[in-house]
Structures are given as C-alpha cells and as structure tokens.
Amino acid sequence: MDVQLNFIATLDPNATYGAQCKHGDEECLGNIDELCALNHRPDLPSFWRFLQCLNSRFDSIGRDPDLSLKCANSAGLDTAAFLTCVSQSEGRALFKQSVENTLFAG
Numbered sequence: 308m309d310v311q312l313n314f315i316a317t318l319d320p321n322a323t324y325g326a327q328c329k330h331g332d333e334e335c336l337g338n339i340d341e342l343c344a345l346n347h348r349p350d351l352p353s354f355w356r357f358l359q360c361l362n363s364r365f366d367s368i369g370r371d372p373d374l375s376l377k378c379a380n381s382a383g384l385d386t387a388a389f390l391t392c393v394s395q396s397e398g399r400a401l402f403k404q405s406v407e408n409t410l411f412a413g
Contacts, residue, residue: 310354312345313408314338325403333369335402336393337361340368340375342401343392347384357382 316326316335328334341358348354360378367374379389392398 310345310351312342313405313412314402315409316406318403318406325399326406337369339393339398339402342405343389343398344379344384346401347388347392349383353383357384
C-alpha cells in the first residue's frame with residue numbers, strides 16, 4: 308500500500324520550514340514529524356502507531372519535541388534516523404515536496 312501525506316501551506320523560502328502553515332511553525336513542525344515518520348518507518352503499522360501516539364496529545368504536536376521522539380520510539384522507528392530527518396534538510400525537503408504535491412493537485 309502506498310501512503311502519501313500532502314499538507315496545505317504557502318511556500319515561502321524565508322519561512323522557518325520553507326512554508327507558512329495556517330497555525331504557525333508548530334503545525335509545520337508537526338507535519339515534518341509525520342513525514343519523517345512515514346519516510347523512516349519499518350512498516351506501515353509502525354507509522355500508524357506513531358500517528359496514534361502523536362494524536363493522543365494533539366495539542367502538543369509540534370510544541371513538545373519529547374512527544375515526537377517518544378512516539379517514534381514506541382512505534383519502533385529508527386529514532387536516530389527520525390531525529391536527523393526532523394532536524395536536518397531532509398524533513399524540510401519532504402515538507403516542501405508535500406506542499407508542492409498539494410498545490411499541483413489543486
């Protein structure tokens with residue numbers, strides 16, 4: 308099964324994460340967390356476990372870095388690869404591509 312995440316935002320090269328999200332940088336970071344989890348999952352059920360964990364504390368998404376790490380660990384993701392993705396250019400590139408996919412789809 309092919310799963311894609313495409314987010315709604317306004318591309319802006321001067322923004323912290325390369326785009327402006329409606330609810331601020333916290334929303335953008337939460338989107339990047341989800342994209343990195345999807346990209347570094349060992350299998351699809353691991354990704355769903357990550358999302359369930361993250362959504363159990365919805366108000367903390369993008370605001371509490373310990374939450375995303377806890378969820379990555381409990382879902383069985385490679386936490387080192389996940390953290391590198393979130394904090395480096397890989398996560399921003401995944402986010403930019405997801406926004407471009409949304410824009411392309413109209």
